[in-house]
Amino acid sequence: MSEPYPFSPGPRPRRRGRRVLRFMAAFVVMTALGAYLVVQYLTGGNGTPRCMVVSGTDDGASYAFTPEQAANAATISAVGTSRDLPERAVTIALATALQESSLRNIDYGDRDSLGLFQQRPSQGWGTKEQIQDPVYAAGEFYEHLVKVDGYEELPLTVAAQRVQRSGFPEAYAKHEPDATLLAAALTGRTAATLTCEGRRETTGVGTVYAGGPDAVRAALVRDFGGARYEVAGAVVDSENRAGARTPATPSPAVSSAAGTVIIPLSDAGDSAEVRQRGWELAHWAVAHASRLGVERVSYAGREWIAEGRAGAWRKARQAGTSAAEVRIVTGQ
Missing domain, CATH: 1.10.530 (Lysozyme)
Structure with a gap:
């Protein structure tokens, strides 16, 4: 009488197949969960860009x-x-x-x-x-x-x-x-403590808020009042270069062709008061970026660029970002 076969080979492929299926199912669930968590992190949990x-x-x-x-x-x-x-x-x-x-x-x-x-x-x-x-x-x-x-x-x-x-x-x-x-x-x-993703905000069905330098200028005057800019005059040429100071103007200087708003702050030098005013305006621009189509804000050697989650403050890549002025660049 022959010795019995030590194991039955038949069921093993089925058990192995079930393990593979369980592994694949778990992998799919974990992948979906990971994607969900990423979306929640990027959007603040409600499908909208996050600040x-x-x-x-x-x-x-x-x-x-x-x-x-x-x-x-x-x-x-x-x-x-x-x-x-x-x-x-x-x-x-x-x-x-x-x-x-x-x-x-x-x-x-x-x-x-x-x-x-x-x-x-x-x-x-x-x-x-x-x-x-x-x-x-x-x-x-x-x-x-x-x-x-x-x-x-x-x-x-x-x-x-x-x-x-x-x-x-x-x-x-x-x-x-x-x-x-x-x-x-x-x-x-x-300084540099408020960031936003910068994607355009919509209201209603497919309606996008008006953007561009004129919208930025109007929003600044609306929120802060025209009197705040009585000494914020500047000449900006078509190549987006700040020129000589001009007499008092009711609102920030705008280069419409370049889509840039330049807000000169003060001739009082790099004081703590000037820097606080600069960061107030810079953070204001970032907070309104989605509505006003702001793509870049530069101040005091730092810049914010609207690039999804990369919309964070970093060392400016371009020279000329001083504490004497805030630059707001729009997509229009």
Whole structure:
């Protein structure tokens, strides 16, 4: 009687085949998960381009948000600084808008509340059209804030509540860390701390916001006010070379042919005040890049280029990026 065969060879190919199938299935799942996570990282989780603000003290703090939120935050900050208000006022305004609307200019809310700050026409904040103008809405918030005695020393949630009179008075506090990061960048106190991907933002179905140098100039004057540029005149020729200074002008000089806006800052030299103003404008331009078609922003030897996630500040490749002027290059 022959010895039994030590194993049965038949089933092995099936077991091996099942292992291969399981491996392939796991590989497909992991690949899909990896692709999903990459998309979430690049878009902030909602399919839109992402912006990021980081701390200027290397403590690892950061806040990710959308270009829509970035543009609204930049406008809120610009309205505050144009009134010579301190950074604390901007922080309070940004935290309030984060709580009330997530920094989105929404056309709905509790009862007749509207806009970034959920202000109510029935309570005397303005007409529906006015309240949904971010510049007007921010201005109204600041008008009420400065009437709060000692608002700079008050806890943020107390100062915000005295303006808003919300049914959830403690809700503003949780937004203070993010608002603090945003305010530091958007007022220019921290350098090269706000970045965006730079892809064009759309609204509605296939509608792209107007862009180009004229749109940039109009947006600067809208957010900061023409008076902020009374000493920001410059001559820019067709080859995009800054020429001699000219008398006061109401808005930044523009080279339409080159698609470049050049904002001379001051003749006072490379002071801390000049640099803060420069970074305020540079960060403002990056925050509005998706809406205004901004492709490059240069300041103080650094540049931001709209190249997907590569839209981050780096050492300027071209010479001539000084602390005396901010250059904003558009695609038009």
